[in-house]
Amino acid sequence: MRPLITRRHTLAGLVVTSLAGTRAARADEPKRLIGVIEEDPPFFNPAVSSGISSFVAGAPCYSALTRLSLDGKIGGDLAESFEISPDGLTYTFKLRPNIVWHDGHAFSAEDVKFSLGQVNSKLHPYHGAMNAIAAFEAPDASTFVLRLKHPQASLISTLGNFSGCILPRHIWEGKDAARDPHNKQPIGTGPFKFVEYVAGDHILYKRNDKYFLPDKSGFDELMFRIIPDPGSRIAALQNGEVDMIYSSAIPATEVARIGKFRGIKLKFTKVQTAGYQAYINMRNAPFSDRRVRQALAHAIDRGFIRSTVFPGLSENMIGPVPPTSPLHNKALVDYALDPAKANALLDEAGFPRKADGSRFELRYVYGANDLPAAKIGDIMSRNLAAVGIKVIARPLDRGAWIQVAFTNNEFDLTSASFSLGPDPDVGIERFYNSNNIFNIVGVNNSKYINPDVDKLFDEQRVQTDFAKRKAIYDRIQEIVWNDIPVFPFCTYTLPGAFNGEVVSGIFDGEASNREDFAFAKPAKA
Secondary structure, eight states: OOOOOOHHHHSTTOOOOSSSOOOOOOTTSOOEEEEEESSOOSOSOTTTOOOHHHHHHHTTTOOOSEEEBTTSOEEESSEEEEEEOTTSOEEEEEEOSSOBOTTSOBOOHHHHHHIIIIIIHHHOTTGGGGGGEEEEEEEETTEEEEEESSOOTTGGGGGTTTTOOOOOHHHHTTSOTTTOGGGGSOOOSSSEEEEEEETTTEEEEEEOTTOSSSSOOSOSEEEEEEOOOHHHHHHHHHTTSOSEEOGGGSOGGGHHHHTTSTTEEEEOOSTTOEEEEEEEOTTSTTTTSHHHHHHHHHHSOHHHHHHHHSTTTEEOOOSSSOTTSTTOOTTOOOOOOOHHHHHHHHHHTTOOOOTTSOOEEEEEEEETTOHHHHHHHHHHHHHHHTTTEEEEEEEEOHHHHIIIIIISOOOSEEEEEEEOOSOHHHHTGGGTOGGGOOSSTTSOTTOOOOHHHHHHHHHHHTOOSHHHHHHHHHHHHHHHHHHOSEEEEEEEOOOEEEETTTEESOSOBSOGGGOOOTTOEETTO
């Protein structure tokens, strides 16, 4: 593996201004689009992982049946067209002709049947809506059919690259999809082919000239530089060393400043609303007591967190479903900032102050490179100290954070950003259904068990009448908001940022961290 050579050395004759400005390259040099990624991805496989870096690294290589636009409209990707039967029980997809995998093998409906049936529906953290599928069928090479046990309104939303990226059967059949080396050597049908990965440095791709959609990317190469430090990422964008940064890699406090950089454009979406929230570990006392969890909600100043950590970019989140969702329960009452109420609840729960004024400790575990988590930790420490709770902050690199918090469950509270869309069945239920308790990131990591909630999730799933479905979801939100196993700090939307003098046609989908760069073009081509 060779180390990353800087743009100045790699592309002879290229001019980089001190701000993100005009550049020129020789006609015989490959056109390279450069972005950043926050960390070394644990996977390059979005068919089995919901990790942001896995999406970023895998999206250029893989395709899904459908594609979601910036305004939330569902169109075809691998599928040329699709039809849902009037009773909602049969989904028929007509696949595009002449698609080939990056290694030259022909793509067919058998690949879709294998991937969705054997991998995505079993291993992806967002697979919940796929539980409604009774059969995966490939009647011929260009037709794929799903037969459902019952109607599932949210299913079509999950078949894009959010959780529906298709893997090649000839590569993955018989393999351990969670551990196979191809997780970091992706072979897909997407607009870019994987070339190399140099840990701690970069990931390189080249354009797939046999990509199945017309109007292919105007860039010959795509590169992600691995830059964990947020300040260094922003400086690289400002100095023209990189051309773009996806939303999750942008500190919220820097958005306004980035928008003033020369040539930089910001692009927002509200289709995939994110929530910054914390799992409360209910496995152990005192956090197994609902009154203690409610006390945390009354003690932590979420308004201050919104205004300082996510200035101008966030909304209050009352309940588990974000306010942007049509299924949000507007009747829920917020937990007011009320330290006196928090103290009373803690006393009632049997955790009085000791002689030194303290009650107990709270182990707060978070990713060391997660700037919002660090800032939230500082605010929580002050807030909770006022009611006798001592916060023990433990920042860890991502691998250690996953191991400690999600594999070993050695935490009391751990926070991160999570996608809450495109439908609550996909983005919300995973946190609260007791059938989704696993030692992986992005599921029911609080170990919240409420049979009434599980039953209600099942009841709403079969509803085709929106009003009836919403009534059930309203009740789910009432119960969960009272139990509060997951603590929402806020919901927010961050933009993708790119140099408009270098590139166009990117971040037009529903989430910039799932951009595949299929339609990226040099701005002055």
